Amino acid sequence: MTRLFLIAVALIWAAPVFASDDISIRATASPDRLPPGYSFRLEITVEGKGIHSLPDPNMPRLKSFDITGRSSSQQVSMSGLSITVSKTIAYRVLAPKEGKFQIPPITLAYGGKTYKTDPIDITVDSSAPIPQSQKRRARQGGPPFSGFLDPFAAAPGAGGGSFFDRRSRIENNDLMVKMDVDKKTATLYEPIIATFSFYRAVQLWENPNFTKPEFEGFWAESLPFEDGKNEQITREPIDGKNYIVTKVRYALIPLSPGKKIVDQATLSISEGPWSERIRLKTKPIPIEIRPFPEDGKPINFSGAVGKYTISSEASPATAKVNDGMTLRLTIKGEGYLKPAAVPLKPSIDGMEVYDPKVTDSVDKSGGSIVSTKIIEYPMIPREEGKKRINPFTVWTYDPDSGKYILLKTSPIEINILAGPTGAKAADVATRSLIAPLKADILYIKPDKDILEDFGAPLHKSWFLWAILLAPFPVLAIGWAVAERRKRFLTDKVYFRSYHAAKTAKAMLVEAGKIKEPAEFYAALDKAVRGYLADKWNLPAPSITKQLVKKRLERSGAENSNGIVELFEAVEIARYARHEINNMSLHLKKAGELIEWMEKHTV
Structure with a gap:
């Protein structure tokens, strides 16, 4: 039983060898007469007998139309030992303007032969009936x-x-x-x-x-x-x-x-x-x-706009000499505090105060903007005793009342205790150890004002080594050039991708010289679609918005929306009925698209 099954399978797969290839291709458009701004369905059917799979037909450039959708299906049937494969590709094509147009023959290359359809005439007329599926427009x-x-x-x-x-x-x-x-x-x-x-x-x-x-x-x-x-x-x-x-x-x-x-x-x-x-x-x-009103504006206005409160504290309130302390100033309220200036660090007798650490935060959980600015001044007390930190003052502006408001903290009392025994002596001893080191660093004076170079041995000469090693970079460059030329001749995909950017930029330069909007956007569309087709090794007519969006999203590209929007903008502008003022913007975006694609793998 197994032997009979294998023989049957072998006969089925061998049938195409003995059967003669019979391929046909035809194309239809429905409707072939429609008003401007509506779409028709272009359907291409390819049938082949005695073959297992069919290649895609070559879609010509539709200069007067725009492809807005594509679908395909394939059916395989077998009669006796004969296999018939039928593939249908349907395009949704937008007819933007009135006139009589012709879709060129659609070709299919297979087995060294070229098959083609008959040209199709399309009439776009305002008096034509609206297609049935689009009557609710x-x-x-x-x-x-x-x-x-x-x-x-x-x-x-x-x-x-x-x-x-x-x-x-x-x-x-x-x-x-x-x-x-x-x-x-x-x-x-x-x-x-x-x-x-x-x-x-x-x-x-x-x-x-x-x-x-x-x-x-x-x-x-x-x-x-x-x-x-x-x-x-x-x-x-x-x-x-x-x-x-x-x-x-x-x-x-x-x-x-x-x-x-x-x-x-x-x-x-x-x-x-x-x-x-x-x-x-x-x-x-x-x-x-x-701008901020100049009438009554304080000289030291902080730039804080809104309604705020201010507070300050020293942590810890009691410390020892040479211990670390923190003076914290907090400004909080409804408004935006990031541009607000930081108050000058205070001057406190017997204390070393350092530049502050500033932390800005915004709380939006309650449906409004509540900003908090925390300013922390590191401090080290150098003398014992009770110290007083004077109040901080911050000027803000209240836009509701139109007035400048003065915020003021309360004074802070801190207590500094004596440090560990011998701390001052240790500090003096440390300084005495450092001082004698300065005397050990003496200036060394040479015995001659000018030092002469009497030359070096020949094997240490850079000129000799340059002559000996010069042929190697030349050989490496020649080998690289030959390998790249060989790859250009044998790898079509690499050749198209390598020259895609250069070709597209040249086409954009030529498009920039065109003043007529319709011709400009046609040239811009050709450059962008041609670039993507070369990068992805696809025929240019197959580059649609849906395909671009799908490939970009699949690759995780962050710029997918921008590229698809460029396609939409070009599509809209090509068929605009009013004056167009953004040709230079779209040309710039197309150039940025090419630069972005060259830097990212999509």
């Missing part, structure tokens, strides 16, 4: 409040266009974002609380990606709510529709006076595995930061 009304940013309207700085015409299921006011601040006018170092709110009235296919603002000109830190949680989730009805509201908060500390901007926060969502990502942005918020 009609826009219905605007956002409920002026305080919310319409997530499907043209985003500032994105070069125009509309996110609304890329959705198929989410309605116009189902998703909204908003950024609020508790004050739009503040004093330098006065805390400002910024709250980001995400409103959703539908279930999401995945967790959204949130990018907080840069908060330029502020020190920013996440601020928990009163219950200690970093996120607050509530339900809120708006215009008869129930929303789930997710909020996060940030504490902003202005670091310089003047006009500041809380920039846009961005949240991106995908409503399905093959859907375009929807990007929602908040409105920028202007904030005026006032």
Whole structure:
């Protein structure tokens, strides 16, 4: 029985040897006539008889379209001793603008032969019917409040266009974002609380990606709510529709006076595995930061802004001569204390006081900023007796009252006892031992003003050894060059990866010379996709956002969101209908992407 089974298996696997290869490839587009801003399905089917596996077809560059999704399936069937393999690859292709276009023949190389499909004509016309699966993309009304940013309207700085015409299921006011601040006018170092709110009235296919603002000109830190949680989730009805509201908060500390901007926060969502990502942005918020008022400003103002208390203590309160002590000053209250200056170290008769150790801490557990600054001065008493430490004074500024407040500690009494017997004598003896050593260090004067060099033996000459060893580095360099050239000729993967950065940077330089936005972003997209394709040894058309994100997340790269957002920005800008002002920014980001990829293994 075992012998019959082995014979059957051998005949099945040997069948392709005796069968003649029969490969066919065809491609279809559905629909082939559609309005701009909608997608069609490009399906490529490859069938082969008498073979065990099929290679992937070579997808040509679609200059007038953008591939936004890809899926594939494979089926194997057997009839008698004949094996048939069928592979289907489907692309979701976005048609951004009107016109008549043609998809070039798609080729497949196998067994020394090249197979290809017929070209496909695509008509993009505003009068064309909307594809059946995308009919719910009609826009219905605007956002409920002026305080919310319409997530499907043209985003500032994105070069125009509309996110609304890329959705198929989410309605116009189902998703909204908003950024609020508790004050739009503040004093330098006065805390400002910024709250980001995400409103959703539908279930999401995945967790959204949130990018907080840069908060330029502020020190920013996440601020928990009163219950200690970093996120607050509530339900809120708006215009008869129930929303789930997710909020996060940030504490902003202005670091310089003047006009500041809380920039846009961005949240991106995908409503399905093959859907375009929807990007929602908040409105920028202007904030005026006032300097400290000069009227009544103390000369020794510390820079502390808020409501504080101050205390001081000496530990221990009773010590012996030459023992260590600590003078501790504590400032605590609601506000931001890190920029506050440290009081000068006190001068105490009979005490040596050293530079302080400063510890700053911030407690955010109660939903507000409570800062603590602990200043510790090490001290060593040198004389016995009762000592008095004068009060510390610290000037602060209260932004609520607009006044400078003087904080003052109570004086501290400490008692210094006599040290161990003979301590002073030991100290004097130690000094007497050190003093005679100075006399032993005498200047040694040479007997000649100029010392002459009468030369060295030939075998110690550096010139001789340089001549003898010179051929070895030359041989090593020649061997390295030959090995690299050999690898270039035999290792295609290494060749593509080695030249990827140089080729891409050259393409970015050429792209930077293009003034026309559509041509510029086409060139930028070609450079970035070509670079990633060379680094990963893949065909350029297969480089999609989903593939890039998956590979970066699998490798644990921290910059995955930034790279995917660059893809999205280029995609949006290529098909923008308004003026574009951020071409130089995207060119810079593309260059930074290449530099980052060269430094990291992805």
